[in-house]
Amino acid sequence: MIRSLGNDLILCGETTADGLDRGTLFAVYEYLERALGIRWFFADIPQLYPNGLGTEIPESNGLKLTGWDIREFPRCRQREGGISYYYEPAAVQKLWHPVLRFGSSRPHRNANHTQINWYNLYHQTHPEYFAKNAAGKTVFNTRLPHRNYICPGETGVLAQMIQNIADADAGKPPEKAWGPCPPEKNYVYFAFNDGMTLPKTCHCSTCIRLLRPDAPEAGQASELVFDFIRRYAEAIQIRWPERSLVTLAFHHYRKPPEKSAIPDNVNVTYVSKYMHYANHPDRWDEETSYIREWSRLLKNDPDRLRIWLNIVAPAQYTSQVPLFYPHLFRKWLRANLQYSDSYFINGLNPYLKRLNAAARRKAIATYPMVYLQSRLLWNPDADIDALLEDYTRKLYGPAGKTMREIYRIFCERWEKFVMRPDADEAGYIHSVRYPPDIIAQINALFAQAVTETEEDSVYRRRVEFFRNHQWAPFMAEAGRNPDEKGK
DSSP states (O other): OEEEETTEEEEOOOOOTTSOOHHHHHHHHHHHHHHHOOEEOSOOOTTTSOTTTTEEOOOOSOOOOSSOEEOOOOSSSEEEEGGGGGTOOHHHHHHHHHHTTOEEOSSSOOOOOTTTTHHHHHTTTOGGGBOOOTTSOOOOOSSSGGGOOBOTTOHHHHHHHHHHHHHHHTTOOOTTTTTTOOOOSSEEEEOOOTTOOTTTSOOSTTGGGGOOTTSOGGGSSHHHHHHHHHHHHHHHHHHOTTOEEEEEEOGGGOSOOSSSOOOTTEEEEEEESOGGGTTSHHHHHHHHHHHHHHHHHTTTOGGGEEEEEOOOTTTTTSTTOOOOOHHHHHHHHHHHTTTOOEEEEOOSOTTGGGSOHHHHGGGGGGHHHHHHHHHHHHOTTOOHHHHHHHHHHHHHGGGHHHHHHHHHHHHHHHHSSOOOTTSOHHHHIIIIISOHHHHHHHHHHHHHHHHTSOTTSHHHHHHHHHIIIIIHHHHHHTTOSOOTTOO
């Protein structure tokens, strides 16, 4: 809330259940943006680029204190992601997230891959806990221990998980038995380890009966996984009736099961890696149908369903790809908000921490999208064109109009060119989304933007930063530099 009252200006907001006065911080940022035109378009990372490159603080001779009467609330109760996957220190994240109005008023966190330490804990004493291949043998991945998977059909696995919860309540939990998600007073978390494809899923005589290898990829393990989740939730309900089980619908078990019942103490986070491709009608119909069905299975209770937008492709596999889809994202929110108002988005490359500083600059390709996502998560009816005009005018100054045209092209090439689900992703990006004439047009616009800014100005640095670290590597990867014959 921002309100003028006599000679006073009131800035205040909701205090979270754990005492964090984040709502007032949101009000402060809202006032600074509206009253003074200040913008934080992306986080300052001094190791990668100069301080202040993403911040715009205009000069002002006045401070408007009267006439304010604003009361707002976020339409999405969970608005998380973005910079979290940049692997920056917590201090940077804590500065950046409130600027974007990121946060969550939901009572529990998302589940994540909880079994990542089970190999270290149990592979010697209980090898039967782990997945068997089609020959009935367990072959451990010793190079990547977190890519070993449990056998959901082994009765000892469930018994061990229940015992681990009891030990945690008694103050003697097995170390890191739940990965990043230890049990809480009212919630227990579970998700299989990442990278579990159909061949890596347990094929023991019990599990194989519930696998569906001939089904579409999204449902090949749904019956197996959610049969185990049902049994785990029921065991929790008997022992701890106050607790709910929080889990993922992910990869080859994101499709809702047709036979496995979902107990009332199960909350699901549906993980989609295709939202930004949902301009294809088949993708749209598939993804939204899964969300509707999950909502039905969870008794149409939005408190029990969350959505995780797992946007790592194509940015993970191609250089600085111009990945821009704000209208599609708004359409998605508007269509699915009735089923879930909780979103986590890892829109930045999760592998950046492993690479050098030059490679980590790859994340800049997502900065504009992360900024617009934050506004749309607060209000899915926000005016995208007005937001983008403000973004380019303030960030690029005299080159704002030209840069706005570049982003318009980025948006058009992504949103209006529909990639078939079976298409080669990298090939489509380089041959259809960005053919030679579009490449030439964007090159010319970047050159024009440079000439429109003064040398050594912050606006020139911003234009060159995006051109040199996003567009130039992408163009080079596309092989668009002409050869000696001009081809």
